[in-house]
Amino acid sequence: MATxxxxxxxxxxxxxxxxxxxxxxxxxxxxxxGGAPANVACxxxxxxxxxxxxxxxxxxxxxxxxxxxxxxxxxxxxxxLRTSEANTALAFVSLKEDGDRDFSFYRxxxxxxxxxxxxxxxxxxxxxxLLHFCSVDLIEAPVKYAHRKAIELARQAGAVISFDPNVxxxxxxxxxxxxxxxxxxLPLSHIVKISDEELSFITxxxxxxxxxxxxxxGDVQHVIYTRGAAGATWFSRNGLEVxxxxxxxxxxxxxxxxxxxxxxxLYQLQSAPQPLKELGQLSREHIGEALRFANAAAALTxxxxxxxxxxxxxxxxxxxxSSTKR
Numbered sequence: 633m634a635t636x637x638x639x640x641x642x643x644x645x646x647x648x649x650x651x652x653x654x655x656x657x658x659x660x661x662x663x664x665x666g667g668a669p670a671n672v673a674c675x676x677x678x679x680x681x682x683x684x685x686x687x688x689x690x691x692x693x694x695x696x697x698x699x700x701x702x703x704x705x706x707x708x709x710x711x712x713l714r715t716s717e718a719n720t721a722l723a724f725v726s727l728k729e730d731g732d733r734d735f736s737f738y739r740x741x742x743x744x745x746x747x748x749x750x751x752x753x754x755x756x757x758x759x760x761x762l763l764h765f766c767s768v769d770l771i772e773a774p775v776k777y778a779h780r781k782a783i784e785l786a787r788q789a790g791a792v793i794s795f796d797p798n799v800x801x802x803x804x805x806x807x808x809x810x811x812x813x814x815x816x817x818l819p820l821s822h823i824v825k826i827s828d829e830e831l832s833f834i835t836x837x838x839x840x841x842x843x844x845x846x847x848x849x850g851d852v853q854h855v856i857y858t859r860g861a862a863g864a865t866w867f868s869r870n871g872l873e874v875x876x877x878x879x880x881x882x883x884x885x886x887x888x889x890x891x892x893x894x895x896x897x898l899y900q901l902q903s904a905p906q907p908l909k910e911l912g913q914l915s916r917e918h919i920g921e922a923l924r925f926a927n928a929a930a931a932l933t934x935x936x937x938x939x940x941x942x943x944x945x946x947x948x949x950x951x952x953x954s955s956t957k958r
Contacts, residue, residue, distance in 0.1 A: 633681065633682045633902060633903065634682070634758075634760040634761045634762065634902050635682045635683065635684055635708075635758075635761045635762075635902075636672075636673065636676045636681060636682065636683045636684070636761070636762045636764065636895075636898045636899070636902055637673075637683075637684050637685075637686060637711075637756070637757065637761060637762065637763045637764070637782075637786070637791075638669035638670070638672045638673040638683070638684075638685055638686065638763075638764045638765065639669055639685075639686040639687065639763065639764075639765050639769075639778070639779060639782050640667065640668065640669035640670075640686075640687060640744065640765055640766050640768060640769040640775070640779070641667040641668070641669060641670070641687065641721055641742075641744040641766075641768050641769050642665070642666075642667040642669070642670035642685065642687050642689060642698045642702065642712075642720075642721075642744065643666055643667040643670075643698075643720065643721035643722060643723055643739070643742070643744070644663055644664070644665065644666065644694050644697070644698070644720060644721070644722050644723065645663075645664045645665070645666035645723050645725055645887065645938070645939060646661035646662070646663060646664075646722065646723065646724045646725060647661055647662045647663075647664050647725050647727070647885070647887070647937060647938060648660075648661055648725060648726055648727055649661065649662070650727075651727040652727070653726060653727075654726055655724060655726040655734065655736055658724075658726060661724065661725075662937075662938075663697075664938040664939055664940070664941060665697065665698055665701040665702070665939065665940045665941075666723060666887065666888070666939040666940065667687075667721070667744075667768075668766045668768065668796065668798045668890075668891050669685065669687065669764065669765060669766055669769075670685055670687070670698070670702060670707075670940070671888050671891035671892070671895070671939050671940055671943070672764055672796075672891045672894055672895045672898070673685040673702065673705075673707045673895075674701075674702065674705040674706075674707055674895075674940045674943055675891055675892045675894075675895025675896065675899070675929065675943045676895050676898055676899050676902070677705050677706035677707045678705050678706060678943050678944070678945055679895070679896070679899045679929075679944075679945065679946045679949070680899075680945075680946050681898075681899045681902050681903060682708070682902070683706070683707050683708065684707065684708035684709075684710070684711055685702055685707050685708070685709060685711065685712060686711045686712075686747075686752070686756075686778075686782060687711075687712055687713070687744055687747060688712070688713045688714070688715055688743050688744055688746055688747040688751075688775075689712060689713070689714055689715075689720050689743050689744070690714070690715060690716070690718060690719040690720035690742070690743040691714045691715060691716045692719055692720055694719070694720035694722070695714060695720045695743065698720065699712055701940060705940060705943075711753070711756065713747065713751060714743075715743050715746055717743070717746055718741050718742055718743045718745070718746055719742060719743060720742065720743050720744075721737065721738065721739040721742035721743065721744055722737070722738040722739070722742075723735050723736070723737050723738070724736045724737075724738075725887065727885060735800060735802060736802070737800070737802060737803055739803070741773060744769055744775060745769065745771065745773040745774065745775050746773070746774055746775065747769075747774060747775045747778040748774045748777070748778055749774070749777040749778045749780065749781040750781075751778065752778055752781040752782045752785065754785060756782075756785065757785055757786040757788075757789035757791045758789055758790070758791070759789060759790030759791065760790065760791070760792075761786065761789065761790075761791040761792070762791060762792045762793075762794055762898050762901060762902060763782060763783065763786040763791050763792070763793050763794065764793075764794040764795070764796070764894065764898060765779055765782075765783070765793075765794075765795055765796075765817075766795070766796050766797065766798040767797045767798055767799060767800075767810065767813060767814050767817075768798065768800050768803055770813040770814070770816070770817060771803065771804065771809075771813070776813075779817070783817075783820050787820070792822050792823065792901070792911065793820060793821045793822045793823070793851075794821065794822070794823040794824075794825070794894065794898060795817060795818065795820075795821035795823070795824050795825070796824075796825040796826075796890065796891075796894050797814045797824075797826060797830055797834060798890065798891075799814075799829075799830050799833065799834070807833070811833065811834060814834055815834075818847065818849055818850065818852065819849045819850020819851060819852065820850060820851065821850075821851065821852055822851055822852065822853050822854065822911055823852075823853070823854045823855075823856065823897075823911070824847055824852055824854070824855050824856070825855075825856040825858065825890075825893070825894045825897070826847065826855065826856070826857055826858070827857075827858045827859075827860075827890060828857070828858065828859045828860070828862075831843045831844075831857070834847075835847065844857060844867055848869050852869070853868065853869045853911045853912070854866060854867070854868050854869070854911060854914070855867045856894075856897065856923075858890065858893060858930075859878070860878065860886075860889075861878040861879070861880055861881075861931075862877070862878050863875060863876050863877040863878035863923075863927060864876060864878070864893070864923050864926070864927060866919045866922075866923055868914070868919075870912065872914075872916060872919070874916055874919045874920050874923065875923075876920060876923035876924050876927055877927075878927050878930075878931065879927055879928060879931035879952075879956055880931075881931045881932070881934060881935040882935060883934050883935065884934065884935055884936055884937050884942075885934065885936065885937045885938065885942070886934050887938065887939045887942075888933050888938070888939030888940065888942055888943065889930040889931075889933045889934040890930065891933075891939070892926075892929045892930050892932070892933035892942075892943055892944070893926045893927070893929060893930035894926070895926075895929065895943070896922070896925050896926035896928070896929035896930070896949075897922050897923075897925075897926045899925075900918075900921065900922035900925055900926070901922070904918065924953070925949065925953075928944075928949050928952050928953050928956075929943075929944055929949055931952070932944040932948060932949065932952055
């Protein structure tokens with residue numbers, strides 16, 4: 633089986649004890665493992681896929697906790713480095729009544745930002761592998777150039793590159809810096825996953841069709857547009873367009889739902905009956921099944937608190953889909 637590699641941040645999410653309160657009003661939190669790339673690796677591994685996480689953590693108790701959590705989920709942690717130069721990143725979360733959230737980050741710098749390009753192994757990737765990344769660690773720090781090196785080596789090996797911008801503006805000096813970094817890395821990707829909340833910010837277009845079309849730059853072959861409970865649409869450069877409705881659930885916490893979604897997509901691509909050699913070979917049926925599966929994974933994750941702990945297994949997704957069959 634091919635490997636899904638993810639690169640970037642793993643951090644500690646402190647989840648509040650109650651919804652509907654501003655961060656300054658929250659009195660207690662529960663510690664949870666998080667960070668979008670780490671979540672995606674765990675999502676794939678918990679489904680039974682082969683996943684590996686590339687990143688750097690502090691030589692501290694939080695770093696120990698994250699390594700153990702990743703490994704317990706089935707993720708290959710042999711490419712997780714440790715440092716005493718900075719601490720593991722922390723994120724304090726406040727939850728709105730609908731389960732949506734706001735973040736306050738503590739990373740100035742954090743250990744993940746100190747991953748260097750010379751720490752990326754030249755023999756890690758092989759043809760058919762998938763490399764997934766997000767935008768949080770595309771800030772002006774060593775980790776940005778580690779991303780460039782990993783993407784370059786993965787592409788040379790024949791791997792598929794997946795990008796979920798996963799915009800977190802509080803981590804950037806200004807919105808334009810974030811947008812500029814996303815556009816710098818967008819053309820290097822084969823698959824782009826983008827949410828309805830991010831589309832106009834990233835593209836600068838208010839019209840949905842124009843915005844989606846503008847994402848097909850460089851090597852981008854597929855754009856997956858997500859709308860939360862409303863479902864998702866998969867657009868291909870060759871004109872193929874496939875939409876699948878979402879699943880209605882009682883939302884506990886949306887943290888990790890988008891990561892579970894793209895993890896489900898990558899798992900479907902990884903476990904295809906035939907090795908994924910050409911993205912153009914994806915059929916309408918294959919794409920539709922990937923979206924239905926990913927929508928179910930995201931819905932289950934949103935119905936539970938936390939991120940990694942909320943990610944479903946393959947058996948849970950199968951049971952959920954059977955119970956909600958239309």
